[in-house]
Amino acid sequence: MRINNESCNCLSPQIECENFGPFVAKNINCINFNESGEENDSGSIIPFSSGISTSVVTIGPDFGLTSSLIGFGTAINGVPILNNTINLSGLLSEAFSVPRNGNITAISAAFNYFLDLNRGGLTTITAQIYRAPVGSNIFTATNVRVDLAPPVAGVPAGITFGSANVEPVPVSVGDRLLMVFYISSIINPPALNFSVEGTASAGINIV
Known part of the structure; x- marks a missing residue:
């Protein structure tokens, strides 16, 4: 119970605070229900963002296919993908x-690029969820993926975006999930090795 105005959302220091409670905790069993008492089956949105980090996707014989792993305000670049x-x-x-069993049902992603070294061609960037079972560091590609459009077309800067509903992909307690950005196709590459740099964001829905 509060005994003064501190941190009780009263806007005026001259008015006595009346927000003394009692304060009631929310029953955890009610969190996933709407106001009508029906279960909320629309799922939970998990957001991803590279934040101030630079997300770089690279392709070429010297590097192979390297990806950018997007977290919650950070990114790790130069991670190789071999055989999915x-x-x-x-x-x-x-x-x-x-944290619980469920199904991934949708994905959205955007890539805000500011340096494209494929000036003479078209580059498609894909966002995809990779999954590892409990106790493993080997992540395998899932069917939760989306190709971003329009393709990166050699302009100095721009945004490419994609969103898709997918066939439910089951996940289990303890599975680990990665949001991965990579180059999935190239038309008229200008050189053997090139990269696209920018910032990435994405979201998935888990029911």
């Missing part, structure tokens, strides 16, 4: 752990 898998053994990670 990412091995993070001994490496930094942006993965998060799934």
